[in-house]
Amino acid sequence: MGTDSGNVVEIDQTNVRAIPGYQAVVDYLRREITLGRIRPGDRLPAERKLAAQLGVARETLRQALRILEGSGQVVIHRGAAGGPVIQEALIDPQMIKLDMAGRAESILDLAEFRSITESAAARMSAERRSDDDLARMHEAQAELLAASTKHDSRLADTTFHLAIAASAGNSMLLQSIEDARVKMFAPVDLMSFEFVKDSSYEAHEEILAAIARHDADAAGEAMRAHLATTKLEFERLIGDAAPTA
Amino acid sequence: MGTDSGNVVEIDQTNVRAIPGYQAVVDYLRREITLGRIRPGDRLPAERKLAAQLGVARETLRQALRILEGSGQVVIHRGAAGGPVIQEALIDPQMIKLDMAGRAESILDLAEFRSITESAAARMSAERRSDDDLARMHEAQAELLAASTKHDSRLADTTFHLAIAASAGNSMLLQSIEDARVKMFAPVDLMSFEFVKDSSYEAHEEILAAIARHDADAAGEAMRAHLATTKLEFERLIGDAAPTA
DNA sequence: AGCGATTGGGCTATATTCTGGACCATTCCC
DNA sequence: GGGAATGGTCCAGAATATAGCCCAATCGCT
Numbered sequence: 001m002g003t004d005s006g007n008v009v010e011i012d013q014t015n016v017r018a019i020p021g022y023q024a025v026v027d028y029l030r031r032e033i034t035l036g037r038i039r040p041g042d043r044l045p046a047e048r049k050l051a052a053q054l055g056v057a058r059e060t061l062r063q064a065l066r067i068l069e070g071s072g073q074v075v076i077h078r079g080a081a082g083g084p085v086i087q088e089a090l091i092d093p094q095m096i097k098l099d100m101a102g103r104a105e106s107i108l109d110l111a112e113f114r115s116i117t118e119s120a121a122a123r124m125s126a127e128r129r130s131d132d133d134l135a136r137m138h139e140a141q142a143e144l145l146a147a148s149t150k151h152d153s154r155l156a157d158t159t160f161h162l163a164i165a166a167s168a169g170n171s172m173l174l175q176s177i178e179d180a181r182v183k184m185f186a187p188v189d190l191m192s193f194e195f196v197k198d199s200s201y202e203a204h205e206e207i208l209a210a211i212a213r214h215d216a217d218a219a220g221e222a223m224r225a226h227l228a229t230t231k232l233e234f235e236r237l238i239g240d241a242a243p244t245a
Numbered sequence: 246m247g248t249d250s251g252n253v254v255e256i257d258q259t260n261v262r263a264i265p266g267y268q269a270v271v272d273y274l275r276r277e278i279t280l281g282r283i284r285p286g287d288r289l290p291a292e293r294k295l296a297a298q299l300g301v302a303r304e305t306l307r308q309a310l311r312i313l314e315g316s317g318q319v320v321i322h323r324g325a326a327g328g329p330v331i332q333e334a335l336i337d338p339q340m341i342k343l344d345m346a347g348r349a350e351s352i353l354d355l356a357e358f359r360s361i362t363e364s365a366a367a368r369m370s371a372e373r374r375s376d377d378d379l380a381r382m383h384e385a386q387a388e389l390l391a392a393s394t395k396h397d398s399r400l401a402d403t404t405f406h407l408a409i410a411a412s413a414g415n416s417m418l419l420q421s422i423e424d425a426r427v428k429m430f431a432p433v434d435l436m437s438f439e440f441v442k443d444s445s446y447e448a449h450e451e452i453l454a455a456i457a458r459h460d461a462d463a464a465g466e467a468m469r470a471h472l473a474t475t476k477l478e479f480e481r482l483i484g485d486a487a488p489t490a
Numbered sequence: 491a492g493c494g495a496t497t498g499g500g501c502t503a504t505a506t507t508c509t510g511g512a513c514c515a516t517t518c519c520c
Numbered sequence: 521g522g523g524a525a526t527g528g529t530c531c532a533g534a535a536t537a538t539a540g541c542c543c544a545a546t547c548g549c550t
Contacts, residue, residue, distance in 0.1 A: 021263035079517025324546025
């Protein structure tokens with residue numbers, strides 16, 4: 001036990017990545033879009049103002065906007081009433097399925113992680129939620145019911161889950177739940193998400209009822225069951241794309 | 246419902262941060278030190294080699310090393326058998342307590358988050374652990390028992406918890422548990438952690454026994470109880486530092 | 491003692507990124 | 521038509537990153 005010092009250390013490069021400012025801006029805006037806090041049709045503040053709000057130079061922001069323009073997520077109009085407007089990005093569904101098949105293991109980890117964190121959040125929400133929190137969840141459910149497009153459905157689904165996560169009252173937990181959702185849905189974004197509206201509404205109703213009556217056990221269990229269904233849907237999609245693997 | 250488009254979006258600057266390469270290197274090395282994967286006395290590879298392993302230029306690495314030198318965490322020797330050597334950084338305990346009092350809410354969130362993620366990891370470990378995993382946990386326990394300094398105790402504690410997290414077999418969960426641990430202990434690092442050895446060994450024994458016999462319920466519950474104790478210790482420390490608040 | 495190898499220290503030149511500012515071109519609204 | 525708001529463009533300087541080169545210090549071996 002005397003000479004266990006002086007070891008030469010092993011290095012893992014994976015965690016060392018410089019992030020240029022324009023990339024940080026792109027990441028932030030894409031995250032907000034995926035989480036539905038910025039929606040197609042929304043207008044971003046004017047470049048000079050937005051740059052100031054983000055704390056970067058205008059040219060840096062413009063580099064980020066050019067990238068988002070290139071991916072079709074933003075269109076920029078000139079003139080007095082102009083500015084950057086968020087678009088509904090369209091991606092080839094087959095591309096998405098192949099991408100998902102390529103990171104199947106990561107996606108299943110993600111699904112499991114969501115089950116852990118979001119069922120805990122549902123339990124905590126049942127204990128701590130305010131009436132305002134509950135109202136936000138009801139509103140998201142109404143949006144889901146009224147949703148006429150796949151995109152609107154996914155957005156309402158996100159809003160519902162994030163409302164629960166936020167009402168759990170733990171900022172670290174909320175951040176993790178957002179992260180997992182971004183990692184799971186960001187590449188997917190728009191594709192065949194009919195199942196969200198078809199099957200999720202009733203599952204949400206059950207979760208909501210448990211949270212409303214402060215029943216932590218039932219809320220956690222209902223959330224777990226709901227996410228297990230979601231996981232199955234993802235597995236089916238991955239299987240569809242890569243039957244040869 | 247027709248004109249809910251065209252909203253000008255609100256911006257939250259907090260998530261937009263460029264990370265220069267040298268800062269990414271500093272963050273990585275400090276994380277490895279906090280998690281005990283790099284220990285005081287260890288020697289890092291020579292600058293040219295380390296820079297290549299990290300995928301950065303030598304000058305960039307040297308900037309990072311100068312920062313770590315400034316914080317007393319690294320000393321650099323020249324000559325044939327030279328190189329950067331990790332040091333045991335010494336911080337004023339009173340400074341630490343004040344820092345912790347300043348972010349008390351964040352620390353309690355962190356403690357709660359650890360309870361959620363690590364008890365889930367303990368459950369999963371009980372179901373999936375290999376015999377190798379179990380051996381690593383036993384080894385960490387032996388290190389804890391043999392530890393003669395506060396620093397060694399904390400290191401053995403970290404090794405035990407990370408061994409469980411890793412054996413749960415979910416990379417996303419492992420990453421979250423590491424993150425939470427870094428955020429909780431990084432500023433603290435070295436201070437009065439006698440309690441770790443005093444009270445943790447027996448708690449670890451209970452967790453370990455449950456994992457060994459594949460008892461998921463008992464493992465999860467034992468971990469939850471253990472982390473509840475840890476949370477109380479932190480609350481006591483915070484209270485000591487800021488009795489006026 | 492001396493030599494050679496290894497290592498950090500220092501420097502230059504170049505490229506990329508970021509900033510702050512200025513000025514022009516376009517578009518909208520009155 | 522005119523004023524105001526907005527994007528488009530360009531510039532000069534700072535900070536950061538890279539690749540390469542040589543010098544200085546140290547160690548270990550002969």
